[in-house]
Amino acid sequence: MSEIQHLQPSMSADFDSRNLDWYIDRIVQSLVFIAGISAIIFIIGIFVFITMEGFGFLLEDFTFREFFLSPFWEPSDEDAPEYGILALVAGTASVTGLAMVVAIPFSLGAAIFIGEFATGKLRESLKVLVELLAAIPSVVWGFIGLSIMNPLIIDLFDVPVGLNVLNAGIILGLMAAPIMTSIAEDALKAVPDRYREAAEALGATRWQVIFKTVLPAAKNGLLGAVLLGVGRGFGETMAVLMATGHAVNIPSSLFDPVRALTATIAAELGETAVGSPHYQALFTIGIFLFIITFLINLSADLIVRGIRKG
Known part of the structure; x- marks a missing residue:
């Protein structure tokens, strides 16, 4: 008991x-x-x-033809305001396209070196460095474009102004490179080691293993990394605002100043009357940007998930 x-x-x-x-x-x-x-x-x-x-x-006030096909953005005109974003879309696309031309080689090269060649402390140090680059605020990149790249472009190419597509494309490419490098490295790591071992057993060199076996096997993940970089380029604001010259213009060369969609919202929203057509037009640009970036990021996420499941 x-x-x-x-x-x-x-x-x-x-x-x-x-x-x-x-x-x-x-x-x-x-x-x-x-x-x-x-x-x-x-x-x-x-x-x-x-x-x-x-x-x-x-x-x-919205008409599809004027909004998407007109290059004239003059919402402050009291007599006949115009709300065409064609020039803004062209400016955003040109800067983002050049940024990808800059970022893709750097990102893929860095991802290949970190994932396939670097080992030990070197590999960890490079991964930390990539993460630190991704943490740099966009306004700091904007200052670099404004104070360093601007006079450098003027001196090198003998142009009157260095705030143009080239300046913004380089800055945006450097900004997008870290996240693209991280995703690309994950895609390379997802390739099974037996693929590499089988290629080496057939007598392939290290570079042949990478270019003939690893990269084709990781192509979906690499495409996802590029799409995430495109989404970053489309959604960037401060650096693009400071480095493009902020001129409504359809560019015909790399040295033309342009204005991006995001920069237009940032520059004009604080100066417009709440509820006015101009104010509402800026939010309509925001809707368009939201849909585009959402679709880009969703596509990239689905591609990356697909390669991880595979």
Whole structure:
């Protein structure tokens, strides 16, 4: 009888401990679920907000032909305001395209070296360096374009102004390179080692293994890295605003100043009357940008998930 009385407190303590662990586990699961679903809620909330702000323009002043096919962006004209974003789209596309020309070779080269050649402390140091480059604020890159690249382009190419497509493309390419390098390295690491071993067993050299086996096997992941870089280029604001020259213009050369969609919103939103057609037109540009960047990032995410599952 005394032994039963002695065991009862111990059993009660174990039961209370299991109950406490169960409650803690449920609380942690709930917090993780809320944290995960909050990102989706925030994205939906942002889209609803910008849609509501631009809805009046879409209903009253929006015409597809003028908005997408006209190069004239003159919303402040009191007599005949024009809301054409063709020149803005051309400026954004030209800067982003040049940025990819700059970023893709650097990113793929860095990813190949880190993933296939570097080992030990060198590899870890390079990965940390890439992460540090990704952490540099965009306004700092903008200052580099404004104070360093601007006079350098003027001296090298004998042009009157160095704030142009070339300047912004180089800066944006350097900004996009770190994230592209990280995703590309993950894609290379996802290639099974047996592919490399089989190629080496057939007598392939190190470079042949990389170019004939590893890169083709990782092509989906590499494409995902490029698409993420494109999304970064389309969505960048401050660096592009500071390095492009901010002129509404369809570029005909690398030395033409341009204006990007994001830079237009950043520069003009604070100077427009809330609820005016100009204000609503800027939010309509935001809707267009949101849809484009969302589709680009979604495509990249699906591609990267596909290569990881494969």
